[in-house]
Amino acid sequence: MGMSKTGLVLEGGGMRGMYTCGILDVLMENGIYLDGMVGVSAGIAFGCNYKSRQAGRALRYNVRFAKDRRYSGIMSLLKTGNYYNAHFAYKLVPTHYDVFDYNVFEDTAMECYAVCFDVNTGKGIYQRLDRVNNDFFEWIRASASMPVVAQPVEVGGRLLLDGGLADSIPLEFMMSKGYERNVVILTREEGYRKTAEHGMWLMKPLLRKWPKVIEALERRPAMYNRQLQQVREQERKGTAFVFRPLKPLDVSRTTHDAQEMNRVYQQGREEALQRLEELKKFLSDEPQPTHEQQ
Numbered sequence: 001m002g003m004s005k006t007g008l009v010l011e012g013g014g015m016r017g018m019y020t021c022g023i024l025d026v027l028m029e030n031g032i033y034l035d036g037m038v039g040v041s042a043g044i045a046f047g048c049n050y051k052s053r054q055a056g057r058a059l060r061y062n063v064r065f066a067k068d069r070r071y072s073g074i075m076s077l078l079k080t081g082n083y084y085n086a087h088f089a090y091k092l093v094p095t096h097y098d099v100f101d102y103n104v105f106e107d108t109a110m111e112c113y114a115v116c117f118d119v120n121t122g123k124g125i126y127q128r129l130d131r132v133n134n135d136f137f138e139w140i141r142a143s144a145s146m147p148v149v150a151q152p153v154e155v156g157g158r159l160l161l162d163g164g165l166a167d168s169i170p171l172e173f174m175m176s177k178g179y180e181r182n183v184v185i186l187t188r189e190e191g192y193r194k195t196a197e198h199g200m201w202l203m204k205p206l207l208r209k210w211p212k213v214i215e216a217l218e219r220r221p222a223m224y225n226r227q228l229q230q231v232r233e234q235e236r237k238g239t240a241f242v243f244r245p246l247k248p249l250d251v252s253r254t255t256h257d258a259q260e261m262n263r264v265y266q267q268g269r270e271e272a273l274q275r276l277e278e279l280k281k282f283l284s285d286e287p288q289p290t291h292e293q294q
Contacts, residue, residue: 005035006283007179008050009171012041012144012164014253016187018261021046021058022268023185023243028055030276032283036111036179038126038170040163041144043185044114048129048140051112052105059265061098063258065089072254083149083254090137102132111177114143115163115170119152122212124166126173127156147213148206149254165216169227171234183279184231186244194224241282246271 010020020043027033028050039047046058065071071093076085084090094100116125116139127139135155142153142160152159167173174182197203197217207213234240251264272279 004180005178007174007177007182008034008037008047009169009174009182009184010037010039010043010047011169011186011188012043012162013187014042015062015251015255015261016249016253016264017042017046018059018062018251018264019187019245019249019268020185022265022270023272024050025055026269026272026276028053032279033108033110034183036113036174036177038113038115038174039143040115040168040170041146044163045140045144048100048105048112051108051110052101053108054101057098059261061093062261064098065093066256066258066261073256077149081151082145084144086141090141094137100132105132106130113173114139115167115173116142116160117163117165117213117216119159119161119210119213122216124163125158125160126170147210147217148203152210161213165213165220168220168224169231171227171231171240180239181282182234182240184240184242186231186242187249189245189248193228194221196221241279243271243275
């Protein structure tokens with residue numbers, strides 16, 4: 001039997017992604033590196049540090065700049081149209097304040113994809129990230145640019161927004177790339193179901209230039225809930241190992257509270273440590289079809 005590839009699938013969710021960081025840091029501390037990864041929104045913005053092997057980095061800079069107006073906030077939104085300041089967060093932080101290790105990122109063999117949404121076609125774009133060049137952080141910024149609180153990002157000749165509009169949990173994508181087994185990190189607890197987006201009445205006039213974005217927002221709950229179902233099916237088959245917060249993270253997507261970030265991060269760490277042996281067993285076994293659990 002050929003060696004099977006194991007992938008990592010990272011959901012977004014703004015600062016709920018601190019839970020993901022906690023898990024990824026435990027993986028790194030235990031030398032657990034998978035063959036490929038795909039991240040959506042905060043999933044790739046924080047998850048890229050897994051390929052560059054920088055445990056602790058995502059928590060560190062988010063705590064450090066939590067209350068810094070240059071990094072994020074209403075002032076940035078009003079001045080630039082972006083709640084997270086594009087220049088500060090995506091240009092200065094990774095090159096000056098908490099340097100992203102692009103050498104390690106480029107030398108690590110792991111395949112890495114960012115999911116974005118093309119506002120003109122309404123389709124998902126899966127951008128492979130190999131080189132840390134000028135476009136690198138723009139792809140990541142695009143993936144994490146939520147409608148209304150961020151402007152579409154022009155990169156690769158396209159106008160892009162948050163990947164979650166196209167594909168919130170890109171497990172199917174990884175399977176299509178030949179990853180037979182996947183570790184999936186969700187940021188919503190067991191039993192969560194997405195209902196209609198809040199404030200659609202408010203968003204519609206703001207997004208009238210981008211009808212495909214409105215359509216995607218309207219379709220999103222059904223798509224998301226279907227993807228949760230898919231994840232569960234793969235979990236039952238024994239081809240997916242799924243982390244879901246054991247209790248709701250209860251944190252705002254854009255919290256500025258460092259204590260809250262730490263709390264969510266610690267929850268991720270604890271849950272990863274509790275299941276470390278189970279994860280190692282999953283990674284060491286060749287995928288086997290399991291009997292359907294009731």
